[in-house]
Amino acid sequence: MKKSSYIGLYLCGLIATSLISSAYAETDNIDSANLYLAKACAGCHGVDGRSPVDPYYPKIAGQNEGYLYNQLRDMKNGSRNNSQSNIMKGIMTAVSEKEMRAIAAWLAKQ
Ligand code: HEC
Incomplete structure (x- = not known):
């Protein structure tokens, strides 16, 4: 050569x-805060993650990062599958692996 x-x-x-x-x-x-807004999470869980619009929707701010990530992943892949988590399944199709990790880390610190 x-x-x-x-x-x-x-x-x-x-x-x-x-x-x-x-x-x-x-x-x-x-920018995880913007990601949380851009993916419409605030529309159901509240801008701060602790003021859900419906009493049957969970408060998610301040929860453990690993737990949050696991729930997002399980609702996305369908292994967490009940009447309410089906609402999340559609949303999660637009959230990537890296975005799930970023949002979980951000929520845990709120
Ligand atoms: C249309 C309303 C809606 C939107 C939008 C929504 N969620 Fe949810 N979310 C729910 C409901 C309802 C549940 C409860 C599921 C159940 O009861 O199993 C839930 C559950 C969760 C949980 C599990 C909480 C726990 O304690 O196990 C997490 C984490 C979560 N959502 C994060 C998010 C994130 C992040 C977004 C944006 C990407 C988002 N949600 C968008 C309605 C919504």
């Missing part, structure tokens, strides 16, 4: 590495 090809490969590697790290940086900086 010519020397210039090696340099080209090296540059491609550098560009790929910087693209990957900027993708991670973006998800790490998710």
